[in-house]
Amino acid sequence: MSEIDIDKKQKRLKTNLEYIGVDRIDGPLVFIRKTHPVGYRELVQCIDPQGNVRLGLVLDTSKDIVCVQVFEGTSGLTMPETHVRFMGEPLKLGVSERMLGRVFNGLGQPIDNGPLPMPEAELDVNGVAINPTARSYPKDFIQTGISSIDGMNTLIRGQKLPIFSGNGLPHNELAAQIARQAKIKGGTTDFAVVFAAMGVKNDVAKFFVRSFEETGVIDNVALFLSLADDPSIERIITPRTALTLAEHLAFNKNMHVLVIMTDISNYCESLREISTIRGEIPSRKGYPGYLYSDLAELYERSGMIKGFSGSITQLPILTMPNDDISHPIPDLTGYITEGQIVFERGMYSRNIYPPVAGLPSLSRLMKDGIGEGMTREDHPHLASQLFAAYSYVKDVRNLASVIGEEELTPLDHQYMEFGEALERNFVSQKMNEDRTIEETLDKGWQCLNLLPREELHRVTEEEIDKYYGR
Amino acid sequence: MKGQIVGQVKRVNGPVIEAMGITNAMMLELVEVAESRLIGEIIKLEDQSAVIQVYEDTTGICPGDNIYGSGMPLSAELGPGLIGTIYDGIQRPLEDIYKISGHFIEKGIQVSSINKEKKWHFVPEDIEIGSLMEGGGIIGSVQETDRINHKILIPPGISGIVKSISAEGDYKVTDTVAVLETKDGDKKITMIQNWHIRKPRPVKERLPLDIPLVTGQRVIDTLFPIAKGGTVALPGGFGTGKTMTQHAIAKWCDADIIVYIGCGERGNEMTDVLNEFPNLIDPRSGKSLMERTVLIANTSNMPVSAREASIYTGVTLAEYFRDMGYHVAVMADSTSRWAEALRELSGRMEEMPAEEGFPAYLPTRIAEFYERAGYMKTLCDKDGSVTLIGAVSPPGGDFSEPVTQHTKRFVRCFWGLDRQLANARHYPAISWLDSYTEYLFDLIPWWERNAGPTWSDDRGNIMELLQKEVRLQQVVKLVGPDALPDSQKFIIEVCTLFKNAFLQQNAFDTIDRYSTAEKQMKMLQLILEYYKRGAEAIKRGATLIKLKQLSIYQDIVKMKFNIPNEDLKLLDKLMAKLERSMDLIGGDEWV
8 A cells, every 4th residue: 555655746746847838739639748647547737828727638648648638728828838737637527516507618617707606526527436246226207298208208217318309399388388397297306407419509508597487497597508619628537527417316315317318319419529530440430430439338327226315317319410320429329328219301291399209219117117006007008008009190191101001901991090099189289288197198088099990009908898888 | 477567558448458567478378457446357468568448437547557467368157056146247246345435436446256255055976086087077966946956067178086085065166076086286176276268068969959948939939940059130120129039039949048148238238237136936847947047247338348248158158067967058148249248349449440440350259259159069978059149239120231241141040029029029039031040950850849849830821912012012102001802811810910929928918928838839720720711701692890899700810818738628629610710611601
């Protein structure tokens, strides 16, 4: 131990060393030659000629040269006059419950003219992997009041459920609606929203703030904003600071935290930017090969832990470039998250809000959180039946587009009506409409009433007797 | 050599470290980096420098930090106490890490893979003192769980005259249980041995693969069966049910031991297994499923290089149990994450990439991995097997990407998961058009012996019907269903029935979650008989509506839920009812 202590002491002495002048500046990266041994991922202060401190992180370290990524951008830095100070420890965030109701930049510094809240703990923003044996399996149903989610893609406390959207689709509205309406059946507990904006437009951020203010939840919301006109590099750290606060609130303060992260696509773009500047070998579409691991570092920071009543539920939003779900960003996200809510542009054009596509949307944790004692006993079979029937509707619609609707069999006509009813009455709802789970399920049965009884293979006889045709 | 400084850190780039001043290190040696003693492995040696991949987060490592040698390669510890444990990628028990560092996995934690304090009841084999024992020979056994009798093997490569063997009694794994007199002097044999994870354990010979691994999943066993000792790729885009299928096989297949490798996947999935398996009862032994399961969890947010190692750790454990004469099934979920780990490390080492950034040696590594499967005559003259079932996660669900394509070259069975089926919530979403098995002809004799003499014909008939249906569906898409004559519409009808009543299987239903070989065969025969008799009836003038309205139709649809594996006589009764009702239909029209 003593050897390590001496080692640490030496490092501490060296941390006060300030290097004047850097050797190369390339995009957001700064290179410094001939330093003392600098640790990988160590925090760096870069002092520009005006005396402002910018934060950075060591990306690559060797005996000869150290590569630093500067979060606040490198514009205005000069080679001879930039001072660099290595802090000897990773980037940490001072976290506190009092950060709720406040606005921060991507690095966790207040930008609402208020003072820095007194930190309750200093936490490494990179987080540490949760031991799988320490996790407790999420199974508490969250009622969002939105039928297409509650009924068919149920959100569970501790789940990570992204919204796959496109430009011009109402993903912000849906996320705000979920944040407003989310509640646990039959109970109120401490809840908080942590909002991380990465490269979104100013008015989008304003929209969320206004929406939180109007419903009076703003005091329970901490915002981390790295907007479109902020340096793109700051976006890399924004979700990490936000999740660090979320972990503190959930596992030290036992709160239920909903983390909204928008827009993951911008985050990935920044990652690509850095990777390209560093000359790394790209994999698909120029994104770095470690995109999967990097995204997993974010998304896996959700869930519940044994012995704690708090939880982190993640609702990341990503806009699919060109509405392409096989693009690396939605694709890799889908492999990590526990399902996805997919938006369909065609539905939105037909004035259906929320335009949740029936078939590609999925909630993986749904199976353990619904049914008797949690939602209602008919829920699992009803959802399965709705999916099966809706899937057939899609086939019938394709057929109709070729041979014309008149040529369809009477049964297929019934399916067409069912599909229409499902989209108009079940999926579609108002932006302030908050349906209970019973209302949602009853609406589902009303749609099934349009189909003949023999077609319902996935629900039991008892369920049909109880709910069908009412 | 252990604990000796072998060099210093020169450069840190993510999980890859360049080292300098290397004096006495060997290729693939296990090393410890810096004072926090992070575990790493030497993967390249050149002059005085080396490249080391580190299995933990390298934050804070500085140039100049010391590197400590261990004198041995990265090895798995093998001995009693493996079953029921959950390990990380380099075989550290996560439960023990939990005790030390709490909910989060801190770095530099050193825990023993196998509990060295626990005493096991050792029963020696009946071996005469003075007889010659070879590596792989059995000197005794330990009842590890109710189900698994753990044989104590002489490590491969050691042979000699038995000088002494301990009496029956309770021993720790590190206690000497036998002494062999070898060429190099006396060798103490304990219940624990180390094996280099990247090296296959030796066997006597490979045997032909002619016994199926019965998984209880109908679409697999009946349409695309796999042999014990075989290799399978299970590719599918996200949400198509790779993990669900792997879980279902891990639960209900007839292997003796399951090694489940969660490689770069979700943390909650491993938690799910940990919660669920201990409570599920294996229908064959009546014991908890956890008593035959070893878990390896290297979730997506755990260090990348340990993900690369986790696959080898898993298959080494499997080979060890195979050497005792067990049939082991290994689920690797997902091998794409392993390939991506290779790509990431290769990129950090600035190697020349081949396709999509993957290193040029990717196919070699995939081949090496799958070749560790097989049905073997072990060194102790027992039959044992390792079956490898590897999930593949192709980007964008596109099967033409490198990992899927190379995997296809080295596996003999392919279960392609279909997005359309998954969207319709048809699970398991194994496509009957894309999938294939090369084991079919080797396995037909077993099935005909154990399920029924017509198995091969029946399977052929239903496959043919499914193919016909595809062509008919194309016609329907162009001109609508009304253009088809009743006889062809009936084929579509029967295939729909087959998909709903047979292929689709509900993993959460207590009866439907697995079907015995016999039940599968009888269900298939019922559906084929319905087709045969129905087609005859249509020829005689019966209508489609009438056939569908028969109550037997609903009975067939619901048989998977209503008829338990133990009560197959009910299926015979259904068959009799089917014959009666079809006779009646014919009679009606005739008169």
